[in-house]
Amino acid sequence: MTYETHNPYDAVIIGGGACGLMCAVQAGIRGKRTLVLERNDRPGAKILISGGGRCNYTNLHTTIENFVAAEPAFAHSAFSRWTVDDTIRFFEQHGIVGQEKTLGQLFPVSNSAKDIVQVFVTLMKRYGQELKVNSQALSVDRLTAGRFEVSYETKGVTHRVTTNALVMASGGLPVEKLGASDFALRVARQFGLSVEPTAPALVPLTITGKDADWFAALSGNSVLCRVSNERASFEENILFTHWGLSGPAILQISSYWRPGELIVLDLLPNHSIEQLINTERRAGGKRLVGQLLGDFYSRRLVESMRKFLPIDTKIASLSKADAKRITAVIHQFAVKPAGDKGYDKAEVMRGGVATHHLLPQTLAARDVPGLYFGGECVDMTGWLGGYNFQWAWASGYVIAQAV
CATH class of the missing domain: 2.40.30.10 (Translation factors)
Structure with a gap:
């Protein structure tokens, strides 16, 4: 086991999907340094298969009415701070021009989800964010002085890293072959947060x-x-x-x-x-x-x-x-x-970390300072057609403003 005694990171992000990548990039824009732990051999696994490999990366008509949750209005704060226009502008600034298909669904003109992922890979490098692939988070412990210790495994070697800000962006239960797990839900329960009943959705x-x-x-x-x-x-x-x-x-x-x-x-x-x-x-x-x-x-x-x-x-x-x-x-x-x-054919997971435990402005756990939840692991399930990506981008953004 190795222990990282010198920690240069302002936040550790577990999960290199849509939410985690956006969070890392937006934190980097603010001058913060993050470590992203991704259990797959490359980031953005679900981005790459979405829309048949074309990636429907937002929906022009996104409102809280397009979400299934115990408290859909919880998303209003995030969506007001990171709007659909913000998503469009962000990707356009980095070479992704969108084209509307049916019902407000926006796809890259290139019809390639790889282009979406490449935007984040490029920006991660530009802003000095560290991405460790093939790195599976094993456990999280809370230390004194409000710090967290994360144990993770890379190529059979266990590492430990401490951080003041821990971001759970590891997704939901679909799809197992893409590394899906209930890790974020287990961490939530570990720290006393309840979880709304989960089930396959868009299935x-x-x-x-x-x-x-x-x-x-x-x-x-x-x-x-x-x-x-x-x-x-x-x-x-x-x-x-x-x-x-x-x-x-x-x-x-x-x-x-x-x-x-x-x-x-x-x-x-x-x-x-x-x-x-x-x-x-x-x-x-x-x-x-x-x-x-x-x-x-x-x-x-x-x-x-x-x-x-x-x-x-x-x-x-x-x-x-x-x-x-x-x-x-x-x-x-x-x-x-x-x-x-079942989950292997589902687009997303319904249910997740109960939003009444989270602060809508930051997605931090109300009673656990420094612990954040974003993306699919939160009880905020969008309709088919780019809504879930808009939630992932928005939640990643607002967390990045707080870490």
Whole structure:
């Protein structure tokens, strides 16, 4: 074991992801020196895989309404101090020009997440910040005089370093192969902070039982859909898979779904199937129900509807009961997921360090001076589409102003 007797660091940051990297760079701009401990062999592992390797690095429409948390308003202070405009300006200053895709999502024009990570690697060097990769934090102890001792392992050798400011930016539980762990949550509990219940979020949902084969047979089919439950509603594409449902709308609703609950699919959100049927009837109603549905869905999806609907019946021949059933199936298709695909398929973790233990202006633990929590380990879960990155940048920034 080695012990660093001379500590030149103003802060030790555990985690070299979005929050940790932003924190280190912003601290460097203030003339502070930080040590970033990253357990992977390179920083920004989740940045590199986000958006299919393109990195949706913010969302133009970010507000606290786009977050799932016990106290969403907690993020207001951070978002007022580091805004979406600040994110855009920061990356533009370092060569990253954004382009808006759907629903306010901003991607680099280069479509490369590597460019985002390279910004931080370059700035870390410029401001003299130290990054140690392949370095896994093992434990944290509080010393006298408000200092912390961090034990970490690098290539089989255990080291210890002390610091007055300790930043927990080690992320959440997704994705294990990228080095995800509950370390930040364990440290929080160690120092008396409670943790809101955690679960996979922005995650595909699984279907089992009698309808499993029906969903599996539609694997690969994508359709615009409004997915809702009692808590939320999202209108984007859904994707049928061999094991259930995925796609943007499903990932979004998953953050609001709890095991045992139903979700409702409106498979034709921008039309009224009842009005379409009435229009067909006025024109003679010679077409079949399946032909009408074929105006909106793939042949395979229409054929699968045979299980629920009279697709071979002429529209003119539909009974009131038939028309009512069609309306219910198309606009109120109820699904009871069996579960989700777990942390390895989840974009983020729901829950985390309870925000009532943290100061909103600095993200410091109220009762543990010098201990900070930022990014995904905090109970602040954004929607799909760049919101979680905006929280990571903002939380990294405000912590950097305090260390």
